[in-house]
Amino acid sequence: xxxxxxxxxxxxxxxxxxxxxxxxxxxxxxxxxxxxxxxxxxxxxxxxxxxxxxxxxxxxxxxxxxxxxxxxxxxxxxxxxxxxxxxxxxxxxxxxxxxxxxxxxxxxxxxxxxxxxxxxxxxxxxxxxxxxxxxxxxxxxxxxxxxxxxxxxxxxxxxxxxxxxxxxxxxxxxxxxxxxxxxxxxxxxxxxxxxxxxxxxxxxxxxxxxxxxxxxxxxxxxxxxxxxxxxxxxxxxxxxxxxxxxxxxxxxxxxxxxxxxxxxxxxxxxxxxxxxxxxxxxxxxxx
Amino acid sequence: xxxxxxxxxxxxxxxxxxxxxxxxxxxxxxxxxxxxxxxxxxxxxxxxxxxxxxxxxxxxxxxxxxxxxxxxxxxxxxxxxxxxxxxxxxxxxxxxxxxxxxxxxxxxxxxxxxxxxxxxxxxxxxxxxxxxxxxxxxxxxxxxxxxxxxxxxxxxxxxxxxxxxxxxxxxxxxxxxxxxxxxxxxxxxxxxxxxxxxxxxxxxxxxxxxxxxxxxxxxxxxxxxxxxxxxxxxxxxxxxxxxxxxxxxxxxxxxxxxxxxxxxxxxxxxxxxxxxxxxxxxxxxxxxxxxxxxxxxxxxxxxxxxxxxxxxxxxxxxxxxxxxxxxxxxxxxxxxxxxxxxxxxxxxxxxxxxxxxxxxxxxxx
Numbered sequence: 001x002x003x004x005x006x007x008x009x010x011x012x013x014x015x016x017x018x019x020x021x022x023x024x025x026x027x028x029x030x031x032x033x034x035x036x037x038x039x040x041x042x043x044x045x046x047x048x049x050x051x052x053x054x055x056x057x058x059x060x061x062x063x064x065x066x067x068x069x070x071x072x073x074x075x076x077x078x079x080x081x082x083x084x085x086x087x088x089x090x091x092x093x094x095x096x097x098x099x100x101x102x103x104x105x106x107x108x109x110x111x112x113x114x115x116x117x118x119x120x121x122x123x124x125x126x127x128x129x130x131x132x133x134x135x136x137x138x139x140x141x142x143x144x145x146x147x148x149x150x151x152x153x154x155x156x157x158x159x160x161x162x163x164x165x166x167x168x169x170x171x172x173x174x175x176x177x178x179x180x181x182x183x184x185x186x187x188x189x190x191x192x193x194x195x196x197x198x199x200x201x202x203x204x205x206x207x208x209x210x211x212x213x214x215x216x217x218x219x220x221x222x223x224x225x226x227x228x229x230x231x232x233x234x235x236x237x238x239x240x241x242x243x244x245x246x247x248x249x250x251x252x253x254x255x256x257x258x259x260x261x262x263x264x265x266x267x268x269x270x271x272x273x274x275x276x277x278x279x280x281x282x283x284x285x286x287x
Numbered sequence: 288x289x290x291x292x293x294x295x296x297x298x299x300x301x302x303x304x305x306x307x308x309x310x311x312x313x314x315x316x317x318x319x320x321x322x323x324x325x326x327x328x329x330x331x332x333x334x335x336x337x338x339x340x341x342x343x344x345x346x347x348x349x350x351x352x353x354x355x356x357x358x359x360x361x362x363x364x365x366x367x368x369x370x371x372x373x374x375x376x377x378x379x380x381x382x383x384x385x386x387x388x389x390x391x392x393x394x395x396x397x398x399x400x401x402x403x404x405x406x407x408x409x410x411x412x413x414x415x416x417x418x419x420x421x422x423x424x425x426x427x428x429x430x431x432x433x434x435x436x437x438x439x440x441x442x443x444x445x446x447x448x449x450x451x452x453x454x455x456x457x458x459x460x461x462x463x464x465x466x467x468x469x470x471x472x473x474x475x476x477x478x479x480x481x482x483x484x485x486x487x488x489x490x491x492x493x494x495x496x497x498x499x500x501x502x503x504x505x506x507x508x509x510x511x512x513x514x515x516x517x518x519x520x521x522x523x524x525x526x527x528x529x530x531x532x533x534x535x536x537x538x539x540x541x542x543x544x545x546x547x548x549x550x551x552x553x554x555x556x557x558x559x560x561x562x563x564x565x566x567x568x569x570x571x572x573x574x575x576x577x578x579x580x581x582x583x584x585x586x587x588x589x590x591x592x593x594x595x596x597x598x599x600x601x602x603x604x605x606x607x608x609x610x611x612x613x614x615x616x617x618x619x620x621x622x623x624x625x626x627x628x629x630x631x632x633x634x635x636x637x638x639x640x641x642x643x644x645x646x647x648x649x650x651x652x
Contacts, residue, residue: 013523014523016543017543017567017568019528020544022523098448098449125328153579153580156577159309160304160305160308160309160577161304163329163333165332166332187578187579188309191577213569214574215569215572215574216574216582217574218574218575218578218585219576220574220576243567243569245569
């Protein structure tokens with residue numbers, strides 16, 4: 001895994017500090033070409049992995065990459081699924097079962113029909129889960145997806161319920177069907193790590209907030225430090241700037257000092273910010 | 288260990304179940320829902336005891352507390368049954384579609400000395416809490432006006448098949464969305480003595496409202512404008528915002544950010560300056576033990592548990608607080624039914640003409 005991964009919050013009006021900023025970013029990136037331009041800037045800085053939500057607009061980015069295979073020969077995606085808001089809104093509209101049915105393919109190959117019909121009837125979530133994963137993965141067809149992530153809102157929801165079997169199903173399907181490593185995004189890293197260990201999911205890729213001020217590091221700063229020091233897993237740090245609460249230099253210097261972190265995921269909109277982050281990581285990251 | 292049950296496994300109930308199950312001081316003793324399917328899946332994969340009959344659950348399971356997240360129209364009898372069994376109650380908002388019943392339940396809970404809380408989670412958001420602190424300290428002087436807004440993309444087409452699309456069951460923009468900013472205004476300014484100019488419009492929904500506008504009038508001379516729309520797709524998710532004008536400054540707050548302008552006449556609190564001040568949620572949020580979808584959802588349940596453990600009864604978001612919001616909602620429905628004031632001071636109801644035909648969506652302008 002590269003030590004810097006490019007994130008996508010800035011493209012979709014997600015900003016933990018300001019709704020005004022989020023909106024102006026959403027407007028700026030309304031044209032998918034402006035998104036691609038930023039991805040190109042990152043690519044040219046050597047940041048060749050895009051860790052992105054399975055937002056419907058990402059499909060346009062995928063189409064662009066597929067259409068220009070030479071330009072993006074080394075490019076890879078790390079899809080993060082699902083884009084939760086579409087499910088949450090569908091649940092208000094259709095109720096829970098209705099929402100699931102809404103996103104399951106209505107007809108199609110026998111395999112799909114079997115998995116969907118049988119699993120709904122048997123209350124077996126494996127069939128449904130794998131179908132939903134396949135639906136989300138469609139847009140990445142033909143592109144490199146070495147790691148596939150389960151989004152934090154789903155991971156943490158399941159973690160709270162104790163619905164551990166879902167993690168095993170996800171990990172297994174992603175490995176078997178896509179030859180990819182399963183990744184888990186969470187706001188509760190120490191707790192998740194214990195559960196994955198108990199399921200026998202070894203050396204898992206876990207992406208969580210890791211920042212100097214402890215922002216959204218649920219379970220406590222000390223528990224995170226301890227896990228990084230003592231546990232066997234592949235850590236990706238996100239929110240390293242704590243949404244702007246820490247200066248870039250201070251933030252990167254601190255993260256680079258922590259043990260066991262394989263990668264940092266960050267979002268930026270300008271060439272200048274991408275470059276300066278790259279330079280800070282080059283300066284402080286001792287391999 | 289506090290033994291808790293969750294009733295009603297829709298969007299909010301499942302979210303509460305996940306959060307409360309991860310609480311170190313809680314034992315999730317049972318879950319209850321009418322949909323056997325959801326129960327069976329949860330029982331099969333998590334082992335939690337399940338019930339499809341609420342009364343049977345109350346009879347058979349020893350409970351200290353209950354989280355009620357059923358459709359709003361069903362809250363009343365369930366809350367009453369739980370209180371009668373001396374069980375502490377956390378109930379989803381809106382608390383009760385009948386303001387009088389809400390008041391009676393508040394009295395009953397207080398008499399029985401049971402913790403009673405309603406899920407107005409915005410009162411657990413750092414920015415809105417800071418607004419409350421500044422207002423209580425009189426920082427912006429005499430308040431003259433509040434603008435209370437909420438927008439989001441919930442109902443974007445005519446079809447809807449759940450209780451949330453019917454006002455009778457507690458569905459609609461007023462109950463679901465507008466209740467939040469109104470409740471924040473109740474927190475900041477108290478109970479209005481009157482409402483006016485209420486508009487409950489449908490954009491897509493056939494049996495309820497999709498946008499809500501209206502004025503609230505307060506004893507101190509303050510006024511409040513409510514502006515809410517849950518059919519606004521330009522918002523990625525629900526966004527609530529409060530703007531407050533005072534004689535010594537102005538406060539604007541949403542979930543992420545608080546902007547405060549203070550005049551030189553303001554009582555400037557520590558950490559603030561004359562002129563503009565911006566504070567963000569990152570510095571105003573307290574970390575939670577377990578995070579699913581926003582600190583406030585975890586914080587409100589942790590607070591509920593703490594109130595039970597410490598026998599604290601004058602809690603935030605009590606039934607009597609929530610009953611205020613229920614009353615305002617009731618007043619706005621009655622006011623909207625009267626329609627506009629017209630020449631000669633006569634109020635006449637105005638109904639929008641709707642085109643008929645096979646394409647009902649064409650008539651929704």
